[in-house]
Amino acid sequence: SYYPWGYDGDNGPDQWHKNYPIAKGRHQSPIEINNKEVHYDRSLLPWFASYDPCAAKTILNNGKTCRVVFDDSFDRSVLRGGPLPGVYRLRQLHFHWGSSDDHGSEHVVNGVRYAGELHLLHWNPKYSNYLDAVRRTDGIAVLAIFLQVGKTPKPEMKRILEEINAIKTKGKEVPFPNFDPSILFPKSHDYWTYHGSFTTPPCEECITWIVLREPIIVSSDQMAKLRSLSKNAENEPDLPLVDNWRPTQPRYFRMVSASFL
Numbered sequence: 001s002y003y004p005w006g007y008d009g010d011n012g013p014d015q016w017h018k019n020y021p022i023a024k025g026r027h028q029s030p031i032e033i034n035n036k037e038v039h040y041d042r043s044l045l046p047w048f049a050s051y052d053p054c055a056a057k058t059i060l061n062n063g064k065t066c067r068v069v070f071d072d073s074f075d076r077s078v079l080r081g082g083p084l085p086g087v088y089r090l091r092q093l094h095f096h097w098g099s100s101d102d103h104g105s106e107h108v109v110n111g112v113r114y115a116g117e118l119h120l121l122h123w124n125p126k127y128s129n130y131l132d133a134v135r136r137t138d139g140i141a142v143l144a145i146f147l148q149v150g151k152t153p154k155p156e157m158k159r160i161l162e163e164i165n166a167i168k169t170k171g172k173e174v175p176f177p178n179f180d181p182s183i184l185f186p187k188s189h190d191y192w193t194y195h196g197s198f199t200t201p202p203c204e205e206c207i208t209w210i211v212l213r214e215p216i217i218v219s220s221d222q223m224a225k226l227r228s229l230s231k232n233a234e235n236e237p238d239l240p241l242v243d244n245w246r247p248t249q250p251r252y253f254r255m256v257s258a259s260f261l
């Protein structure tokens with residue numbers, strides 16, 4: 001039977017392993033990224049995203065996050081380079097955020113928590129489909145971008161946040177045409193990379209993480225907009241969708257490489 005995992009006490013991150021044993025694995029995400037433990041790897045290549053704006057399909061609230069879904073039926077919007085062996089197809093993007101501006105990101109950098117974190121999820125087309133890819137250690141690549149609250153927000157975030165009112169409650173999905181997510185990228189492409197897992201159950205250890213050093217700036221109002229989403233369905237009592245982030249997991253014997261000095 002489907003186990004309704006969540007982020008609150010009884011069904012929260014500390015309980016996930018009871019129904020999803022991989023959650024106690026040795027390659028879990030997110031992790032703490034600390035300068036002292038990072039290894040500069042000068043052989044790391046720059047990464048490139050070539051996204052087709054027409055691949056964007058819908059934006060939805062699944063009760064756990066706000067997600068934009070893309071057509072991944074062929075190599076239409078792809079990520080390549082960096083630590084990746086080939087092209088990976090963009091499938092969806094989604095966010096993690098807190099109940100206030102001082103926390104909400106999943107990865108933590110030198111003790112710094114950001115207000116939120118944007119994940120662009122891509123899968124390796126050498127596997128027949130996404131579900132096959134999630135069973136492979138090189139199956140998935142997630143580009144992670146921190147959201148930092150500041151005075152001069154990125155105008156490109158507006159398009160996504162304008163749709164929030166249409167997907168207030170769980171199960172709502174509306175068309176989201178003509179959107180190229182690379183407009184959300186920060187100036188610098190500097191990144192850390194390591195091997196890890198999905199940060200939500202079943203927590204498969206199939207992800208090459210590419211975590212950008214430079215956050216994008218959002219306004220406090222924009223974060224409040226994300227927090228106005230509800231995790232309940234339309235006709236249920238209102239439960240704010242906030243704090244949908246997993247705490248950092250043990251790094252064990254994993255190397256975190258940096259593309260920059």
Ligand SMILES: Cc1ccnc(S(N)(=O)=O)n1
Pocket residue numbers: 119121142197198199200201202203
């Ligand atoms: C299970 C799952 C699905 C999509 N995205 C993620 S995440 N947060 O690791 O990118 N996890």
Ligand SMILES: [Zn+2]
Pocket residue numbers: 094095096119199
């Ligand atoms: Zn995520």
